Amino acid sequence: MEPIVKVEHLYREYRVKQGLFKKEKSRVEAVRDLSFEVYKGEIFGLLGPNGAGKSTTIKILSTMLLPTAGKVEIAGCDIYTEEQAIRTKINFIFGGERSLYFRLTAADNLYYFADLYQLPRSEQVKMIPELLELVGLGDVGNRRVETFSKGMKQRLQIARALLNQPEIIFLDEPSIGLDPIGALELRNLVKKLAQQGKTILLTTHYMAEAEELCDRIAIINHGEMLTCGTLEEIASLVTDEEKATILEEKAMQQSELDVTLEDIYLKLVGRV
Numbered sequence: 001m002e003p004i005v006k007v008e009h010l011y012r013e014y015r016v017k018q019g020l021f022k023k024e025k026s027r028v029e030a031v032r033d034l035s036f037e038v039y040k041g042e043i044f045g046l047l048g049p050n051g052a053g054k055s056t057t058i059k060i061l062s063t064m065l066l067p068t069a070g071k072v073e074i075a076g077c078d079i080y081t082e083e084q085a086i087r088t089k090i091n092f093i094f095g096g097e098r099s100l101y102f103r104l105t106a107a108d109n110l111y112y113f114a115d116l117y118q119l120p121r122s123e124q125v126k127m128i129p130e131l132l133e134l135v136g137l138g139d140v141g142n143r144r145v146e147t148f149s150k151g152m153k154q155r156l157q158i159a160r161a162l163l164n165q166p167e168i169i170f171l172d173e174p175s176i177g178l179d180p181i182g183a184l185e186l187r188n189l190v191k192k193l194a195q196q197g198k199t200i201l202l203t204t205h206y207m208a209e210a211e212e213l214c215d216r217i218a219i220i221n222h223g224e225m226l227t228c229g230t231l232e233e234i235a236s237l238v239t240d241e242e243k244a245t246i247l248e249e250k251a252m253q254q255s256e257l258d259v260t261l262e263d264i265y266l267k268l269v270g271r272v
């Protein structure tokens, strides 16, 4: 398979001012020697505890932030020298971001952003109803966004992110704050986009979501790669003995009798 995202030895540090008069500067190494590839058409999950470096990585890949060091290629373009070309091939949604105009209708929001992308009106008129349909908002395109549920807003954000027909979509915690139905609708939409050939790189704290959606997963901790692979490959990192202990503990707690990604994740990031 062809890699569409190539990350080699990526580093990113932040300099943080400290002290009463903020004169001292300390360094935070948010991403340390991260290397991975994402293949065309795959759903790739970036998992890790709070502060692991997931958002920093996504911001770098989506050209919002420059790395301190390392090589990144997005759809064959270099992150340092071909930033503009990359922006035409990608789009992104950051968790909790409010990038919609709540007093406008769903359709008017999309027309507004389509104007920003300088899409010809003739194209907009065809594309926007199709996008609203795709994200399950076909019947409510004329309703103001302020009347939408969180899940509907999130799906509208995805429609917005599809306006420039990106090859790759970066989703930073897309299901944060969604109820189970909203999260299910969002997962179905993500699957649909992948079936249409989009490459999706997402971060999530919901292990069940990663387990259901992702073709491959990278787990990072303290900015470093713990592991990267398919669910089966990652599951094989936990020994049969450890799996047996997990099952014993679960039997005692009378919970689901299966070793899930959540169990493996907790084992790998050293929380249990």
Ligand SMILES: Nc1ncnc2c1ncn2[C@@H]1O[C@H](COP(=O)(O)OP(=O)(O)OP(=O)(O)O)[C@@H](O)[C@H]1O
Binding pocket: 014, 015, 016, 028, 029, 030, 048, 049, 050, 051, 052, 053, 054, 055, 056, 057
């Ligand atoms: N603008 C910034 N200035 C200074 N430090 C930062 C900045 N942004 C992030 N950091 C630090 O970099 C590290 C990685 O943060 P990052 O937001 O990438 O992690 P994350 O995995 O996305 O976390 P979360 O799951 O909580 O969103 C953390 O220690 C964080 O405090």
